[in-house]
Amino acid sequence: MKTTLNIALWLVILFFSCLNHAQAFEGSWTGSIQGMPLIFEITPLGDGYSAKMQSPKQSKNFFEMDSATVEDGLITIIFDAYKIKYVGELKDGKIEGTFTQGPGSAPMTLEKKAYEEVVPDRPQEPKAPFPYKVEDVVFENPKAGNIKLAGTLTMPADVENPPVAIMISGSGPQDRDEQLFFHKPFLVIADHLAKKGIAVLRYDDRGVAQSEGTQANATSLDFATDVEAAVAFLKTRNDIDPEKIGLIGHSEGGLIAPIVIAANPKDIAFFVSLAGPGVSGTDVLLPQMQKSVEFQGASPEAVALEMEIMEAILEKIKNTPDSSNQEVKDAILEIIETKADAAPENLGSKYTSEYAQIVASQFSDTWFRYFVSYDPTPYLEKVSCPVLALNGSLDYQVIPEINLPGMKSAFAKANNSDVTITIRPGLNHLFQNAITGSGSEYATIEETFDPATLDIISSWINERF
Structure with missing residues (x-):
């Protein structure tokens, strides 16, 4: 009987420990990456969690994350569309972890507090009265x-x-x-x-x-x-x-x-x-894209694959001026899927269907198509x-x-x-x-x-x- 009571007591302690752990992750958390503030709203959902993210300097909208899981004291939040992943651990009331987007990553600490917009100093901005x-x-x-x-x-x-x-x-x-x-x-x-x-x-x-x-x-x-x-x-x-x-x-x-x-x-x-x-727009964009991927810390192999895909996409856009935007979008999706499937898994996995949809929508836009061929x-x-x-x-x-x-x-x-x-x-x-x-x-x-x-x-x- 004593053993049974001890097991029951241990289970109760474990239950409340897990509950407190979940509650500790719940709430509004604010951090920043490379000077860019990010807000995460984490909410218990059944046996798991839901999360949404906002970049307040870029948008007033919150984006629903694909998943938010807690295991072994670590919370993992994933947003497939933008290849975002955050893994953090509770320490002294904060979540200390690593924010990853695509091939680049950096440390990011989240604090359990509401975001307060701080207008940065812009000393050159003129103020009335004007001469x-x-x-x-x-x-x-x-x-x-x-x-x-x-x-x-x-x-x-x-x-x-x-x-x-x-x-x-x-x-x-x-x-x-x-x-x-x-x-x-x-x-x-x-x-x-x-x-x-x-x-x-x-x-x-x-x-x-x-x-x-x-x-x-x-x-x-x-x-x-x-x-x-x-x-x-x-x-x-x-x-x-x-x-x-x-x-x-x-x-x-x-x-x-x-x-x-x-x-x-x-x-x-x-x-x-x-x-x-x-x-030309193509000659402007390709070096710009390569530099951007390199800034994110991508490996030479990842840069090469990205540029191979982008060159194929821009060439398709230039060669199909009479196609509809939807036809161009479908062609871009096929290019990304074909190139990603032929690439090594560690490189091709970046190009999820969500990622491909975002690229295809942006690149098949009327303005973008004109710029590429300009x-x-x-x-x-x-x-x-x-x-x-x-x-x-x-x-x-x-x-x-x-x-x-x-x-x-x-x-x-x-x-x-x-x-x-x-x-x-x-x-x-x-x-x-x-x-x-x-x-x-x-x-x-x-x-x-x-x-x-x-x-x-x-x-x-x-x-x-």
């Missing part, structure tokens, strides 16, 4: 159903009919400040230029913030008509010089600007390219206005050694005698002073835009106008 005029404006694009685009025009205080620059944002939906990770580079640029006697018009992309329209099925050609509408709007004003309207394009904006200039050569007085592409050369060869082309030496998204020679060659064919092409040492794709150039640094760097580069831009414009 220049600030005007909210709205203009229409007649080539896009007369959608209204909302923006801000900054005017130097004591300059009559100043030159004016139209800011053109990079890829994806962007507001008038091109805001990213609490950085507002277009606001910083506009502030600097206005103080140097140069007016600036920046606007919310179509379908973003206060602008009408949608980005669905829109390509760079469509966005070029938005810029043309901005030019037409400025030409109606009597407080700027219509002979001194220029374009400043960042990333994809540096691709859109030559499209506008080629179609309206007499309307554009100057062009500043900030990390704009000088080669060749900027015919447009760049028609740019005869003064050009300032800048890239950061640590830019791995639009790699300068690949893109700037293409620009130089095209401008030479245009017989353009006023071209300045410069690689800015130590700067990344956002023109921040960086260490590696990796996108993971964007949020952690306090600087929004290199001050010396701001001076280069304003001096270059003022020397000509």
Whole structure:
């Protein structure tokens, strides 16, 4: 009888120990990886657990995890679609573990507390009152159903009919400040230029913030008509010089600007390219993709497989311009499945059906298909206005050694005698002073835009106008 009681007591202790262990994992946990905050909500579910994750700086949505299990004191959370895995152990009220995404991994500690948004220091962000005029404006694009685009025009205080620059944002939906990770580079640029006697018009992309329209099925050609509408709007004003309207394009904006200039050569007085592409979309993307995988710590074999798959996908996109998006998506899924099945298990296992679906959906998008096949050369060869082309030496998204020679060659064919092409040492794709150039640094760097580069831009414009 004594033995039976001891066993029963041991079972009760074990039950409550497991229950307390489960309850210890339950709740809202906050951590960060490479400066990026993550929130995990862990909930008991029957005999197991459910979990969801949020990256609050990137989205307000929570994503349901595929599994959350506790075994031998370790919790394992898996999100197959993004190849995310977190394994952690309770220690002193915290979960200490390792966060893995794809081939890369890093330590991450979770604390049982609600996420508190901390706005990082952005010392360059200008604050009112401003020593220049600030005007909210709205203009229409007649080539896009007369959608209204909302923006801000900054005017130097004591300059009559100043030159004016139209800011053109990079890829994806962007507001008038091109805001990213609490950085507002277009606001910083506009502030600097206005103080140097140069007016600036920046606007919310179509379908973003206060602008009408949608980005669905829109390509760079469509966005070029938005810029043309901005030019037409400025030409109606009597407080700027219509002979001194220029374009400043960042990333994809540096691709859109030559499209506008080629179609309206007499309307554009100057062009500043900030990390704009000088080669085809495919030639921009493949080195960018390789660099991204290498930054994640992938082995040479994993990098080789990734590039083999991506090259096959981009080639398929280029060779099927008349296929529907669904047909292209199906073809991409087949490429990934075939290549992954033929690869060693330790390499091919990355390419799950969920992963393949995400890649196929993104790469079969109308904008992406246009970008892959886009060749900027015919447009760049028609740019005869003064050009300032800048890239950061640590830019791995639009790699300068690949893109700037293409620009130089095209401008030479245009017989353009006023071209300045410069690689800015130590700067990344956002023109921040960086260490590696990796996108993971964007949020952690306090600087929004290199001050010396701001001076280069304003001096270059003022020397000509």
